[in-house]
Amino acid sequence: ENERFVLVSHAPDSDSWWNTIKNAIKLAGDQMGVTVEYRNPPTGDLADMARIIEQASASNPDGIISTIADFNVLKGPLENAVGKGIPVITINSGTEEQSKEIGALMHVGQPEFDAGKGAGEKAKAAGVTKFVCVNHYITNPASVERCQGFAAGLGVELGSQMVDSGQDPAEIKSKIMAYLQANPDTNGILTLGPTSAHPTLAALDEMGKSGTIYFGTFDLSPEIATAIKSDVISFAIDQQPFLQGYLPVVILTNLARYGVVPGNSINSGPGFVTKANIAKVEQYAGEYR
Amino acid sequence: MTEPLLELIDIEKHFGHVIALAGVSFSIRPGECHCLLGDNGAGKSTFIKTMAGVHKPTAGKIRVCGKETNFQSPRDAMDAGIATVYQDLAMIPLMSITRNFWMGREPVRKFGPLRFLDFPKANAVTMEEMRKMGINLRAPDQAVGTLSGGERQTVAIARAVYFGARVLILDEPTSALGVRQTSNVLATIDKVRKQGVGVIFISHNVRHALAVGDRFTVLNRGKTLGTAVRGEISAEELQDMMAGGQELAELEGSLGGTV
Amino acid sequence: MTEPLLELIDIEKHFGHVIALAGVSFSIRPGECHCLLGDNGAGKSTFIKTMAGVHKPTAGKIRVCGKETNFQSPRDAMDAGIATVYQDLAMIPLMSITRNFWMGREPVRKFGPLRFLDFPKANAVTMEEMRKMGINLRAPDQAVGTLSGGERQTVAIARAVYFGARVLILDEPTSALGVRQTSNVLATIDKVRKQGVGVIFISHNVRHALAVGDRFTVLNRGKTLGTAVRGEISAEELQDMMAGGQELAELEGSLGGTV
Amino acid sequence: MNEAGNQLPQTQKDERLREISPLKKALIRPELGASAGTIVVFLFFLLVAGDSGMFAPEGVLNWGVVSAQFAIIAVGACLLMIAGEFDLSVGSMIGFSGIVIALVSVTWGYPVWFAILVAFVVAIGIGALNGYLVIKTGLPSFIVTLAFLYILRGLTIFVAISTTQQTIIGGVREAAQGDPIAALFGGKIFRGLFSWLADQGLIDKFVAGPKAGQPVIDGIPMIIVWALVLVVLGHILLTRTRFGNWIFAAGGDNVAASNSGVPVKRVKVLMFMLSAFCATVFATCQVIEFGSAAADRGLLKEFEAIISVVIGGALLTGGYGSVIGAALGALIFGVVQQGLFFAGVESSLFRVFLGVILLLAVILNTYIRRMITGER
Amino acid sequence: MNEAGNQLPQTQKDERLREISPLKKALIRPELGASAGTIVVFLFFLLVAGDSGMFAPEGVLNWGVVSAQFAIIAVGACLLMIAGEFDLSVGSMIGFSGIVIALVSVTWGYPVWFAILVAFVVAIGIGALNGYLVIKTGLPSFIVTLAFLYILRGLTIFVAISTTQQTIIGGVREAAQGDPIAALFGGKIFRGLFSWLADQGLIDKFVAGPKAGQPVIDGIPMIIVWALVLVVLGHILLTRTRFGNWIFAAGGDNVAASNSGVPVKRVKVLMFMLSAFCATVFATCQVIEFGSAAADRGLLKEFEAIISVVIGGALLTGGYGSVIGAALGALIFGVVQQGLFFAGVESSLFRVFLGVILLLAVILNTYIRRMITGER
């Protein structure tokens, strides 16, 4: 009873997408009667994240849930946690193989490159030939993989189609507008999350191009849901973060209490949210979806 | 005897564990030049800063024209007609001559509810006052940093004279000046005094003090050694008082009495 | 006549569009005190900074003991035996007295290939030299910022005397000092000179200069007005030369000739 | 200008001064560096990106808005810097004010005008606290505002998460519908003029999409109006009023200024408050325009404000500078940032350009300043 | 101490001085604030997180390593700050050096020792360039190094993306296998001691996974060794050598120092190079330990270095400070950061704590410094 787990993410403090996971672990914690602590490196520096994992295992929790934002960096600390006998579940970015190599129980998540590639294939089917990938977080490796996957799915070179947009919405907006004015033949847009999706929506609206460009995004938010309904956004890649937070807590609790654990990794995504399946999603977008 | 313009009674001032002034009394009357003399660290600058509202005295009273007053800030003292030229000049090299001249008392012109700086007036007055002090400026918007030391000193004095309606305090205005500049400053003091302004003049140089002073007060280690009136005291006596007497005698001997 | 320790010939120095020195010649012999006089901005400080290696002259020659030299930095000048007390003191208030005293010439002790500061020696010498100047320090690791102005001045002079093997330059050492401190400095100059050191003494005060000087050179607007030998010139003549003559006369009249 | 009573003839001095050409003299103003920089930058982009749409009406509006953003925070930073202080907490303040507005209006359901009022009051209060700490402790403002950079950012995230479980709070646009104060920050002006212009064929109309038939530019965003107003007011305040003189004096030498009767402490605290005010204007415009506030808004904006000001010719240590210069600095910053996009340069190189421009601008400005002030 | 020749009797002075207690006098040292802070911080966490594993061997190692990281960059920042300058490019330099190592060793296939050498040479060269620009142009180092903050970060991203299409480059660990120089940065020492301790049951052993049977702590990471060595050498350099006196002098008053024969320019440039050296040590340890370099490494580390130094009692404007103090500052920083995790505090509050500690430390240090130096 009252086990203590720690979830370590790679996101900087202010990343809004991780709220869903925070809410999920809170919910799971309440339901299972356990405490789950959320930790992250304040600036998103992965080397700091490794220290946080080391710290977490030094505090002897009943289980650690962590992302594999960079296998190289996190391998050592996670292996040490496993070595100490702490059960580890990996989530979000990273692959099943990496998770196995570390010795984690399982991986709950979505491989970034593949998710991007899936989106790219979808876009190719819709006739996209030139695209712009709005990267609001270019210093994070996973973000670049998404753009690369998208390019691979389309079968084109990424080249300068990835834009380092920064995180300020007004700047993102005006950079998109500048890009589209300078490259009018662009017919596809990929944004990597609400941070870049919202200003992109505003930019398209202002340029009168809403709905004329094939627009895909990662992750969900109320605004994105609305845009899907109104055909401005074609799809959102939903990796169902709720599951990435909720499932590991449930699994670790049951492991601690009854010694039971499923044998395989779980793919929480990619799921594509489109106009067809938006209704259900919308209600909890940003909170549990 | 005319009533003193400014009177300070038993002023004390402590800085943390340093006692800079241990009870100093002083007064200044219209049209007189009262010299404040004393060794390094005697407390002269601290004392005049108290008059000028920069420091608040730890103890003691200040009377302006007989009325007891408490200066909360340098502005209060200025408003009471006390103008000061500090030892370290209080000039801002990056700013223009006009802006420095009027600093803290800028003339304004009203446009309805708005008030703007009155540059034509400010510039004209600055040029005119500097001319009166014997310096023809090229342009009033020249930065003070481009002036020579003597010219800066003059701007500071001209400013104080222009605003210093009743009491003008000069803290060692001559120490860094050449012979000619010094004469100029002393002549100015003389001129200002004749207009009925009370001048407080601080110096290490007994001869400069004797040249213009009506009364002489010597400070030593934060206390007054006494006040003498012009003619009652010789240069040698004053010198001795300032330095504390005996030790100086032997040195004088070896140097031929020319200090 | 002994050979000059230091000789400067036709020195010119320009700062951008300002011509600070327009050809000045000067020399100093062992055991003499050569006074450099002149108005504000005459170029005195610039000239001695050239001697001290701070400025490189735009034109002109410098000879040390007859050998032509080029000072690349203040260190070069120091190594040639020229020690300087600057008008603005060149002391660092946050540092201890010892560290200031030895700044730039710290004594070191070797440990194999390593060299460490020799604090025992540094402290002892500092205490001793200050004592010789008449100041008993409480502790040599006190910060200079906690000393009084006169004490700081003394540290600067003591330092220069200690290192200034052959030529000692003092730029207005007395301008901010009280009567007693001034006597002290003048006595020190006298003492140092008797040890065979050449002293260059800059002052605005003709009396101070006459008290210790052997020769007097007057600068005006970046040029030499000439050099006089002690006894050949009176205080009044010197004063006139420094100020440029006629204008002063009238002022003197109104002020009673006491400037 | 009169020939009488000249005891120290000024003319004699000239023998020791070489000549400066009158043209040079007329040109040397604090803004000279920034003006020259602006010209160079525009010429450059006319050459390399002239046909990319950068100078078409939409393109102009594009970099205009970005420059306006920089200009708004640059005005506050400029006056504060001239008064001799720094504010590193501008970026955190932008995030903080935005969250306050969204929290009060969306989460707590008060009217938007009230939320905006609360944000301004709180932000200006924090600005005053910054200033109070600086003048009271005598600490460098670098340290004090660095502490607030961390404290405010932490509080923003903490407050957002603990009240709404989110770091982005949306829905402000809906709440602001019909709010008169909100329109002051998020609306557009001259809408009529622009549709008339479009009808005349002077500007394009959308040809497809949901807005087909409307003009491509349907008005001047209020953020540009705010920027212009702040720049003009700031310039008048600084150069034409008594208070402006006090700002220069406080930054030039605070002891000298306060000895001369300038209320230095009041000036400095007010400038910290102004800096907070400008940050809040920025935040409000952004929140109203985008309809959401996020805890990470404004990251590194303090540096961008300082860079604009310094490109504009102000002296980092105070006492010298110009609001017009700062505005030109913001313009250069905005044009370069957007221009590189129009020119199709690899976007990560933007930072390299920015750094190089900063260095060049500052070297040029230093040279100009030394000529003006006789500094050595 | 002798009674002879005393023309200005010192004893007379005392009449105007109130007494200071000898205890107070013995205690006031630059590090006093940081020492007191360290004690307070440890007591605090012993109380609130004493049973969380924070003071178990792994816990100690955890905050030890974090503090060591801060200490490494704090040493460089401290000496540079005492010499009167700033380096805001430390964080970008960390990212840049890391990418250089990974690029040269992994992407271009040179041996790791060579890559490390290249990184040090390039970084120190850039440090020298920083310093050269500062002394040559007379610009504030804030501006010059701010420019390099942008330039280096931009170059890092650009170089990484244009050569490998990624902002992260992995595989350094494999490349570094058996490399003697790499072991200097990424290895551990006292391995024998720790396995002996584990055999004695004094420290735990891993119970599962590939490392089962090995002790949980198998040595002291080289990064701690580097930190200790740099702190000790820095301290000796600063307090015991002639060069150390020059560092103080250069920062205290550079004109006075150079007039007294101190080669101020050389001192400053060398300190910029030292700062770059420390950043590269940091980057190398990180790259070798984690096996990868990323373009976002070191973000905001410049502030963290400056904060450590300032908590440690140094004066932001130069001329005063202590390496021991800076190291204690780094320790406080590390312990607070990790301790809050151990105590289970909401992590966004960490910044709030940091800001508050910074303010308190700086106020305390200012008070102490004024007592020591007689500053007003």
Ligand SMILES: Nc1ncnc2c1ncn2[C@@H]1O[C@H](COP(=O)(O)OP(=O)(O)OP(=O)(O)O)[C@@H](O)[C@H]1O
């Ligand atoms: N702000 C202060 N804090 C502490 N001590 C001070 C302060 N100001 C002055 N003192 C001390 O008070 C004493 C008197 O100083 P003051 O400057 O008034 O002397 P002074 O007579 O003007 O000397 P000088 O002739 O050198 O100008 C000195 O011992 C000085 O160190």
Ligand SMILES: Nc1ncnc2c1ncn2[C@@H]1O[C@H](COP(=O)(O)OP(=O)(O)OP(=O)(O)O)[C@@H](O)[C@H]1O
């Ligand atoms: N670094 C510099 N750049 C430009 N001009 C300078 C510089 N240094 C000095 N000057 C100018 O050179 C001239 C001579 O200055 P200097 O300081 O040598 O005069 P001084 O004789 O020492 O005067 P004082 O008696 O006031 O100390 C002055 O006009 C001064 O403004």
Ligand SMILES: [Mg+2]
């Ligand atoms: Mg004084």
Ligand SMILES: [Mg+2]
């Ligand atoms: Mg001089």
